[in-house]
Amino acid sequence: MTKILYIAASPRGDESQSSKLANAYLAERKARQPNVEIDVLDLWQADLPEFDGDKAAAKMTFFGVGEMNNEAQSAWDQIVAITQRFTDADEYVFSVPMWNCGVPYKLKQYIDIITQPGLLFGFDPEAGYSGLLENKVARVFYTAGVYAPGAPAKYGADFHSTYLSWWLEFIGVSETTDVRFQPSLLTGDPLGDQKAAIDRSVELVS
Incomplete structure (x- = not known):
């Protein structure tokens, strides 16, 4: 049975444009594959811990810096528990609005918590970094009120899809498909453009 982890990065609930796209995809997926x-994971309702000094110290032990003492081990166990939910999934669905040309800070916090050596990536001094995930896919739904691909710089820049695409590749996700609704505000036909984006989301289900 396929397990999908839906990571909602918008705090706007039913008013979120990116969530509307993701939910349309998930509804179609469920209709065609009832056993999925x-x-x-609503990042705005989740109890995400701060990536504090103990967690940073635990991470650095994997690079030969310091020792895994009791405080660091306790912090690391918390990270492992949170990451397990992520690695248990076969597919990832993200709803990602653009915030200040980047991703919402709750999503960045989550990424910083789970992106750890030995869990999502490996490192070799000669070979460099390597992603540890295998046979995982991602569906990402991007929205922005004003920004659009190819728009003049005065309307913003894209650091949210470029960052998230890099991160997914970094951890070893083998296939990523994007759907964009950009812009969602600076358009002459917002409802028509929204419907077209929802239709594209549904069409991802094969």
Whole structure:
């Protein structure tokens, strides 16, 4: 049975444009594959811990810096538990609005918590970094109120899809498909453009 982890990065609930796209995809997926398991992680309702000094110290032990003492081990166990939910999934679905040309800070916090050596990536002094995930796919739904691909710089820049695409490749996700609704505000036909984006989201289900 396929397990999907839906990571909702918008705090706007039913008003979120990116969530509307993701939910349309998930509804179609469920309709065609009733046995699919969908685990919803609302980053704005989740109890995400701070990546504090103990967690940073635990991470650095994997690079030969310091020792895994009791405080660091306790912090690391918390990270492992959170990351397990992520690695247990076969597919990732993200709803990602653009915030100040980047991703919402809750999504960045989550990424910083789970992106750890030995969990999502490996490192070799000669070979460099390598992603540890295998046979995972991602579906990412991007929205922006004003920015659009190819628009003049005065309307913003794209650091949210470029960052998230890099991160997914970095951890070893083998296939990523994007759907964009950009812009969602600076358009002459917002409802028509929204419907077209939703239709593209549904069409991802094969």
